[in-house]
Amino acid sequence: MKKFLRNIVLACMIVFFAVALSGCGGKTATEKAEKPVAKTPLTVHYGYQPGHVQIVVAREMGWLKEEFEKDEITFELEKFASGPAMNEAFAGNRIDFGQVGDQPAIQLKSNNVDVKAIGVYSNGTKITGLIAANGANINSPADLKGKKVGFVVGSVSHQLLYIYLKSAGLKPNDIQQVNLASSDILSSIASNHIDAAVIWEPTLSNVVASGAGKLVTDATGYKENINVIVGRSEFLSKYPDITVRLLKVLDRAEKWIKANPDKALEIIAKNSGFKPEVLRPGFENVIFDLRLTDEAVKSIAETAVFLKENKLIRNDVNVKDFVDDQYLKAAGIQ
CATH class of the missing domain: 3.40.190.10 (Periplasmic binding protein-like II)
Incomplete structure (x- = not known):
């Protein structure tokens, strides 16, 4: 009997101390989830070139701000004269995303800068x-x-x-x-x-x-011009959600551009410094399609082979590793 009572007292003491410790030792998982988590402001650096359309339209229409401001995420756009100049910024970790032709993108990868092609911002043979x-x-x-x-x-x-x-x-x-x-x-x-x-x-x-x-x-009959959206692999891995949301914003801009070409042309003319009549021929000939289609990937692969054969790159580039369509798929675009 005494042994039975002793066990009951011991059990009660264990319960008492467990409750006490839980009260002093911190919140439960549910309480932690209910408590708002402080947001850390983040600036995303995005490189583009004069005449590029979707990202500029997305900024000017306020869609980047609409999508990301609530999470204290800011996009800073930086204009570069060409892909090689943008490559220097990638190599120095000064930008997170950039829009370049397939050749500079492959050269960047060949130079051991860890990047991936996550989409196509424009293509065509007449540009x-x-x-x-x-x-x-x-x-x-x-x-x-x-x-x-x-x-x-x-x-x-x-x-x-x-x-x-x-x-x-x-x-x-x-x-x-x-x-x-x-x-x-x-x-x-x-x-x-x-x-x-x-x-x-x-x-x-x-x-x-x-x-x-x-x-x-x-370039008709010579080369399909594939221009890609490149992202730093470190950023992509750390912020996959931001990457997917960005592609959704660019897709929204792409659809709006196709429905409102004249208004889009006005926006790009103001941003680039070129007159609308100068921009119009290229604007009408460019193909906007964010998807990494089989044709686009094939053209990128052909560029990689051409660059190696002509000794324009030193290291081989595995295009299957370089091209990553998982973010387009997650965005419902691919």
Whole structure:
């Protein structure tokens, strides 16, 4: 009997101390969940280039703020002249996302910068091309032999130039290669510093509109121009939800642009500094489709092979590892 009473007293003491400790030792899981968690402000850095559309429209229409402000997340957009310049920012961890052509994106990955392509912001064959100065007597890629040709080293124009040359039976050393910033192409053509250039929109149409040069050919039949949205792998892994929400905002902008092309053109003209009439040809020829389609992935893979064969990258790039469509799928876009 005494043993029975002793066990009861012992059990009561254990319960008493357990309750006491739970009261002093902290909140229950339910109470913790009910208590608001302090939000840590976060700034997301996003790189783009003059003439890029979705991200600029999303900002100007207030959709980035609408989606992220409640969580104290701010997007800072930074404009770059070209993909290679943006690559430097990625390498220095100064941006989290960026919009570049497939060549600079693959070169970035080849240089051991841990990034992934998570979407396509634009594509098409009429948004890059070969332009020639008036009087240069250049009417096809075959006429480039011996000429001074400007392009942005490490950009999509670099690859396209080499494709043009190969199609005409020429090699890179058959021309005088001139590395230029995209912003210097027009003045270089106008001053006859170069005879021709391979460049993208809106510089392409700007040269033609100025009267300083003419379009010789676009990329139709030569190369599908795939421009990708690249994200730092560290950021993607740490903030997958932000990545998915961002893609949803860009998808919203894409749909609005297709339904309101003239209004979108006004927004981009104001942001880029180019006149609407200069932007319009490229705007009408570009294809907006965020998806990483089989065709897009195939084109990216072909670019990777081309770059390695032409010794424009040192390390092989596994495109299956580089391209990551899980965020598009989670957003219901892919």
